[in-house]
Amino acid sequence: MSTFAGLNTALAGLNAARLGLEVTGQNMTNVSTAGYTRQRVDTSTIGAPTQVSGYLNALRAGQGVKVDQIERLGDTFLEARVRSAATSAGFTSTRAEAMLAVEDILGGTGEGSLSSTLQGFWSAWADLSNQPSEVAPAGVVIEQAQVLSDQIAGAYHHMEDQWTASRDRLTAQVDQLNTAASAVAELNAQVRVGLAAGANVNHLLDERAQLAANIAELAGGNVSHNEDGTIDVLVAGNPLVSGDTANRLQVVGATNISQLPGQVAGVQWANRPGVSANLNGGKIAGSVSILAPASSGGPIATSAQALNEVATTLASTVNAIHATGATTDGTTGLDFFALDPSSPAALGLSVLPTSGDEIATAAPGQGAYDRSIADAIAQLAEASGGADEIWTRHVSRVAVDTSTALSQANLADGALGAATGAQLALTSVSMDEETLNLMTYQRAYQGAARVMTAVDEMLETLINRTGRVGL
């Protein structure tokens, strides 16, 4: 056994304790860092040297402690669970947000809503039927018709704006995804190099896991870990990140709601244009489903189509009756509403009469102040298949769809909370635990230092005092 073996053993202990203190310090200072996974020093004992010759028969002690690695206490299964929960949470929350916005545009059921304006319109016709000769009720009918067509057009414009805003958000989300993917690819390269050189790459792994979670929230996907420490991210079966290369997605298709349903807004791979990326989860898929045309259930397009239907039905049902009636001077065949064929019905609805003389209230031949036509138009409020019924049914359907989307979003949010909680329970830093570690390593350091002092004194006695008997 070497004379200085004890010193080496003590030195190994000092080094290990100091490294342990440093790692504990790293953990403690990062207690509130988002995405930080706690680290731990793994040590193992160094055994006694092997017997090389039979002459020196003395037993030997072990040679101290060595640090195997600084372990990052993450768990790939918990991370995968968080990713898949984030995917559904992203999808449902995007859909719920957009549908709430659409419901706000449609207005509620009380005063100021489209259904109350429609009621005001039919009431104005009923009042006109009571007093077809007066100027004021005729003026009210024309004004209410104007308010109605303005409100329908206003709601349609809001739908257009909402669609465009959602498309802009989709573009921003795809940009975010591309940025995250290229960052992951870069980190992959750094991790591979670092691990091959034996360096501590735990902070790179933390950053990469955060980015992978962001990617999952945006687009879903699976992560597979490779032998060399890199990860591959597969989205809808196609590789988004493969080693140190990243592929890009891009947004294509309609840029305005009026281009639906001929062109549909969607997401494609940049290196494979013409083929839809077919994402089935995450915020991007949620945005694409919001922008879908009415035939595929896209909420914005469905509401826009309902507004068009209301305008068309209003015009056709009122005009059909109005044309059979006569004005006070006997003219028949007049229309009340006009529809501009070159624009969507909701925007192209306009009121033709400008004064009471141009409103047909009487049935022809029943006297100039007959009001049966005005009464028949007022009764359209109750007509089945009429504008009121279409609107009421649409508002109810939107209410049900929105309420469903909201509860789905809440459920997904709860699942994400639970998954994140489970992950945090493993990876987050507990100050109490780190404080105990601190105390342990401190004592270990003190102990190793004592051993070193003891061996040092022993050697001093041996070297300086040997042979000096009695001196």
Next chain:
Amino acid sequence: MITRVTESTQLASAYRNIQRANSELARLQEQGSSQQRFARPSEDPVAAGDSMRLRKEIAAQTQYGRNIDDGNAWLTSADSALTTALDLLHRVRDLAVQGSSGTNSSLSREALADEVEELRDELLTTANTQYLGRSVFAGTSDAGVAFTDDLTFTGTPGATVERRVGPDSTVQVDTDGQAAFGSGADSVFAALDRLATDLRSGAEVGSHINVISDHMSNVTGVLSAVGSRQARLDRQADANLADLTDLEGRRSEVEDVDLAKVLIQLQGQELAYQAALSVTSSSLQTSLLDYLR
């Protein structure tokens, strides 16, 4: 594996609970201040559908109420006009009876004829009664009078002014002037003209009494028809009021919030929120570091 509890998990859980208490508090405050049970249809789709349907029915019933009031005014003016006409015709008949006795001098016959003519003009004015610019006895006509000076009836036969008092029911509110007063040469005015002429010329006027009695029974018949329509409108008005009250009650049940209940829930929720806050603050403060030298 036993779940590890760290500062992060405690904070996350505390935040979640405080946020949940807070959002419930905000919802109750919104309900209490707006008095609405739901602020948007998606919070309660079934109630939203009911609310739309009830509001539509309320609007329709309110309109019917207005129609009933308007119709009542029409029928009341027709009623008073016909009653006046009846009184005038009574007086004319008395004059005719007086003139048919043989003891009249030409001067007194002249006076009778003058009075008959005055009564005839008054009767024509009564027949041309207007309500809000419309002829009560020729509702759909825009001529301004029901009978022109040459006694032509300006109304269209078979055309009526109706007021809608229910989804499928209407009430006629004008009166057929032709049925009450006749028209042209058969009208009561022409008959009175002939009576005046006969009185002046000294001819026998006894035959006129029956003619006037016939016209009076016409007017009486129309008056009773107006009366029955008024009775129907009154019944309809009662029914309308009852419907409106009932509908308003149902609408309030669906849309409005029970204020007492909301206030109690609000108190309870405030307590829950305060409890969450105080528990969080006391549990996050202590750690091992406080107890080491």
